[in-house]
Amino acid sequence: xxxxxxxxxxxxxxxxxxxxxxxxxxxxxxxxxxxxxxxxxxxxxxxxxxxxxxxxxxxxxxxxxxxxxxxxxxxxxxxxxxxxxxxx
Numbered sequence: 593x594x595x596x597x598x599x600x601x602x603x604x605x606x607x608x609x610x611x612x613x614x615x616x617x618x619x620x621x622x623x624x625x626x627x628x629x630x631x632x633x634x635x636x637x638x639x640x641x642x643x644x645x646x647x648x649x650x651x652x653x654x655x656x657x658x659x660x661x662x663x664x665x666x667x668x669x670x671x672x673x674x675x676x677x678x679x680x
Contacts, residue, residue: 600629600665603672610679622671624652629664633657 607622614622627634634653639646656664 596662596665596669599669603669606676607672610675612679614675618671618675620648620652622668623649624656625664625668625671627653628656628659629661629668632661 604626613619634650634657638650638654641647659667
């Protein structure tokens with residue numbers, strides 16, 4: 593397992609142990625970076641407006657189209673590290 597992949601997996605475990613939950617925008621950013629890092633570019637149709645949570649997640653992920661998996665994983669790890677530093 594590469595160093596980046598192991599740091600990515602460790603960050604996934606660490607984010608659930610934060611004392612303070614991130615705000616909605618930060619949660620969407622974490623979601624988008626996670627999905628881009630683990631699955632690549634968003635696919636499928638955009639959810640309808642009545643599915644506002646699904647639509648917000650889709651839109652956040654769609655903003656990262658073209659971002660490499662490595663860049664997304666690094667972004668995710670960096671964001672979790674920032675959240676951990678602010679959580680202390």
